[in-house]
Amino acid sequence: MSENKQTVVALVENKPGVLNRVASLFRRRNYNVDSLTVGRTHKAHVSRMTIVIDVERNDVRQIVENLKKLVNVIDVKYLSNEPHISRDLALVKVRTENADAYNHVTEVCERYPARIVDMGHEVTIVEVTASSAVVETVIDQLRPIGIVEMVRTGVVAMGRGTRIQDTQYEPVNVRGDQSNGSNGVLI
Amino acid sequence: MLLSGSEIVMECLLREGVDVMFGYPGGAILPTYDAMTKYPQIHHVLVRHEQGASHMADGYARATGKVGVCIATSGPGATNLVTGLATAMMDSVPVVAITGQVPRPAIGTDAFQETDVTGVTLPVTKHNYLVSDIHELAYTIKEAFHVARSGRQGPVLIDIPKDIQNEKIDFVYPEYDVVLPGYQPNLVADAEDVAAACRLINEAERPLILAGHGILMSGATTQLRELAERGQIPVTLTLLGKGGLPEDHPLSLGMMGMHGTATSNNAIQNADLLIALGMRFDDRVTGNLKTYAPNAKKIHVDIDPSELNKNVKVDVGIAGDLRTVIDQLLPGVEAGAHQAWMGQIREWQEDCDERDILKTYNGEGMLAAQVINDLWHHTGGEALTVTDVGQHQMIEAQYYPHRRPSTMLTSGGLGTMGFGFPAAIGAKFGKPEEEVWAIVGDGGFQMTMCELATAVQERINVNIAIINNGFLGMVRQWQEMFYEERYHATPMVSPDFCKLAEAFGIPAMRVTNREQVAESVEFARSVDGPVLIEYVVQKEDIVYPMVPTGADLDKMIRRPKPGEVQTV
Numbered sequence: 001m002s003e004n005k006q007t008v009v010a011l012v013e014n015k016p017g018v019l020n021r022v023a024s025l026f027r028r029r030n031y032n033v034d035s036l037t038v039g040r041t042h043k044a045h046v047s048r049m050t051i052v053i054d055v056e057r058n059d060v061r062q063i064v065e066n067l068k069k070l071v072n073v074i075d076v077k078y079l080s081n082e083p084h085i086s087r088d089l090a091l092v093k094v095r096t097e098n099a100d101a102y103n104h105v106t107e108v109c110e111r112y113p114a115r116i117v118d119m120g121h122e123v124t125i126v127e128v129t130a131s132s133a134v135v136e137t138v139i140d141q142l143r144p145i146g147i148v149e150m151v152r153t154g155v156v157a158m159g160r161g162t163r164i165q166d167t168q169y170e171p172v173n174v175r176g177d178q179s180n181g182s183n184g185v186l187i
Numbered sequence: 188m189l190l191s192g193s194e195i196v197m198e199c200l201l202r203e204g205v206d207v208m209f210g211y212p213g214g215a216i217l218p219t220y221d222a223m224t225k226y227p228q229i230h231h232v233l234v235r236h237e238q239g240a241s242h243m244a245d246g247y248a249r250a251t252g253k254v255g256v257c258i259a260t261s262g263p264g265a266t267n268l269v270t271g272l273a274t275a276m277m278d279s280v281p282v283v284a285i286t287g288q289v290p291r292p293a294i295g296t297d298a299f300q301e302t303d304v305t306g307v308t309l310p311v312t313k314h315n316y317l318v319s320d321i322h323e324l325a326y327t328i329k330e331a332f333h334v335a336r337s338g339r340q341g342p343v344l345i346d347i348p349k350d351i352q353n354e355k356i357d358f359v360y361p362e363y364d365v366v367l368p369g370y371q372p373n374l375v376a377d378a379e380d381v382a383a384a385c386r387l388i389n390e391a392e393r394p395l396i397l398a399g400h401g402i403l404m405s406g407a408t409t410q411l412r413e414l415a416e417r418g419q420i421p422v423t424l425t426l427l428g429k430g431g432l433p434e435d436h437p438l439s440l441g442m443m444g445m446h447g448t449a450t451s452n453n454a455i456q457n458a459d460l461l462i463a464l465g466m467r468f469d470d471r472v473t474g475n476l477k478t479y480a481p482n483a484k485k486i487h488v489d490i491d492p493s494e495l496n497k498n499v500k501v502d503v504g505i506a507g508d509l510r511t512v513i514d515q516l517l518p519g520v521e522a523g524a525h526q527a528w529m530g531q532i533r534e535w536q537e538d539c540d541e542r543d544i545l546k547t548y549n550g551e552g553m554l555a556a557q558v559i560n561d562l563w564h565h566t567g568g569e570a571l572t573v574t575d576v577g578q579h580q581m582i583e584a585q586y587y588p589h590r591r592p593s594t595m596l597t598s599g600g601l602g603t604m605g606f607g608f609p610a611a612i613g614a615k616f617g618k619p620e621e622e623v624w625a626i627v628g629d630g631g632f633q634m635t636m637c638e639l640a641t642a643v644q645e646r647i648n649v650n651i652a653i654i655n656n657g658f659l660g661m662v663r664q665w666q667e668m669f670y671e672e673r674y675h676a677t678p679m680v681s682p683d684f685c686k687l688a689e690a691f692g693i694p695a696m697r698v699t700n701r702e703q704v705a706e707s708v709e710f711a712r713s714v715d716g717p718v719l720i721e722y723v724v725q726k727e728d729i730v731y732p733m734v735p736t737g738a739d740l741d742k743m744i745r746r747p748k749p750g751e752v753q754t755v
């Protein structure tokens with residue numbers, strides 16, 4: 001990832017409206033984010049957001065401190081300063097009506113972590129899963145061939161090795177069926 | 188015990204120590220209004236507009252430090268609360284708002300009086316909840332109060348669908364503590380930062396304390412005073428910090444900022460150290476950020492880490508509760524003197540004194556400054572005043588010095604006209620032993636004057652002082668200074684306020700000259716219940732000094748000295 005980007009990972013409670021709260025915060029504070037992805041984790045009650053921020057246009061510390069203020073946000077960490085893996089996925093549909101174009105596509109797929117996932121008479125879909133920079137390069141290579149449709153997932157990231165970002169938090173069981181001491185009941 | 192959702196709401200409010208709530212009924216909240224009849228311990232105040240309910244809850248909370256509660260129905264009832272929630276949000280006031288919502292099966296169908304209330308209030312609350320399961324209800328209310336009153340306090344809204352209010356379950360109160368995994372309201376200051384701050388304080392030659400609302404919210408007035416006296420450090424207050432240090436204290440410089448004292452603003456620009464305690468460097472107190480306090484190192488203590496380095500870059504930033512942090516600082520702070528600095532400050536103060544309108548004015552008619560200063564005099568400086576927004580607000584800040592914390596309530600961050608009168612009603616409910624004065628403009632009063640009926644119905648002893656200048660005064664001032672005197676949409680026709688009061692059954696008095704002010708205070712004190720006094724003041728007065736928006740803080744437009752000509 002280029003130096004003017006910061007990747008921030010937030011663990012949030014998996015509750016309705018949490019994404020809305022984060023989006024509303026960004027809107028209200030006039031933050032610009034390059035990408036924001038949300039997905040499940042190995043725990044049903046915890047979701048994980050990966051947020052890529054342009055540090056030239058934003059004060060990242062402010063964004064992190066404001067994220068922490070949201071009641072449903074469990075934990076926020078910067079990843080960019082630590083060894084980490086980050087992946088972006090793109091599906092790119094290119095026009096491959098002639099053999100030249102098709103050969104060009106296969107060449108690109110050989111040189112980069114990209115593969116053809118759908119092939120028709122007129123168009124081919126290329127899937128590329130890599131760091132954002134590499135995805136960017138692949139798209140640039142495919143562009144002259146003729147891109148007709150494209151979608152990217154945005155970046156997901158994880159610290160390398162034993163840098164584990166997880167939470168011990170268990171939600172309170174409001175139905176109170178099985179008692180579990182002073183902290184209420186665990187689901 | 189088998190209880191309905193509505194009864195659970197009431198049970199939970201009781202357990203939070205709620206004794207009064209301000210609200211207005213309607214279809215989606217009716218089950219809860221019905222349940223209220225079984226809980227006479229909690230007094231319900233029927234307002235005349237839900238905005239009034241939210242300001243009353245806010246005024247109650249500011250006056251007492253407890254959570255204020257307001258309640259309204261779905262749709263229009265809930266949207267009417269929004270201004271009050273935004274007001275409380277900007278000034279970090281703990282309020283819990285309860286709203287009825289259409290029944291769960293109807294949500295999303297544009298049902299009658301359906302509004303996405305959690306959506307609408309998301310940016311103007313600290314947090315909000317849409318209850319989706321009756322089993323969550325009690326815990327949610329408990330969590331809401333916890334969130335409202337912990338850390339940097341703020342308003343929290345709970346939206347409860349009508350079918351949940353009606354549903355019944357076997358109720359057990361969640362006695363266990365609230366668990367919020369990522370929420371850290373109580374941050375502890377780093378010992379190194381504390382030591383660094385002490386070093387800066389001990390080394391400074393021209394230090395200055397900027398004290399804000401945080402001093403009051405944290406209950407750190409004693410600590411502030413000790414810090415100032417120990418280091419002989421002068422103190423300037425934000426509008427919301429008033430009462431943080433008694434304003435007759437020799438180290439008090441009065442308010443800072445756009446209409447602050449010239450002494451405070453000069454001191455900020457000339458200081459070599461700013462110690463900012465529980466304030467947030469709002470643009471109304473900094474002026475031009477590029478030239479702000481150019482010679483000063485800065486220490487900033489705030490309970491909210493996101494405030495540190497937000498507007499002003501600081502040398503030492505400490506996130507924590509002020510009372511604790513000042514207690515940590517105190518042992519490291521050496522006795523100081525700063526004689527040369529105090530000498531310079533006294534010179535500025537003398538210059539201010541010479542320009543004081545109370546000493547220089549000999550025109551026709553009363554000035555708002557005279558009225559408010561006389562009110563100060565005749566109430567012994569001990570009233571709990573609640574202002575509205577405008578010139579009278581700034582004049583109250585300048586001419587009614589307060590000695591005690593939380594005796595001057597005002598909408599600072601949002602600057603909400605219409606706040607003053609209902610907030611004063613709320614304050615009086617919280618502090619019945621205080622002499623409460625709502626000091627309002629003729630414009631702002633008309634925004635929420637329907638609450639006169641509420642005051643009568645509740646026989647609440649609030650004194651209303653209308654400072655009537657026949658204009659939207661503060662806007663008129665801007666038009667005079669920055670829009671070449673084009674007075675558009677600021678001259679204002681008002682009702683006969685005394686007759687209006689009479690129509691509500693409220694005793695009233697019109698004061699047109701200074702000699703009557705003493706009498707008006709006596710009159711107000713003689714009435715048990717609401718009373719209205721209209722002070723007819725000079726129409727075209729200007730609040731000085733003034734830092735024009737975005738100007739350097741010490742480039743104030745000053746009131747001319749006697750014999751001087753105004754140069755704007």
Ligand SMILES: Cc1ncc(C[n+]2csc(CCOP(=O)(O)OP(=O)(O)O)c2C)c(N)n1
Nearest residue numbers: 577578579602604628629630631659660661
């Ligand atoms: C709800 C709201 N609308 C508009 C404003 C803008 N505004 C600020 S001060 C002011 C004039 C207030 O006039 P008045 O209540 O008569 O008080 P005065 O300034 O004359 O003391 C206005 C319109 C505001 N602060 N709040």
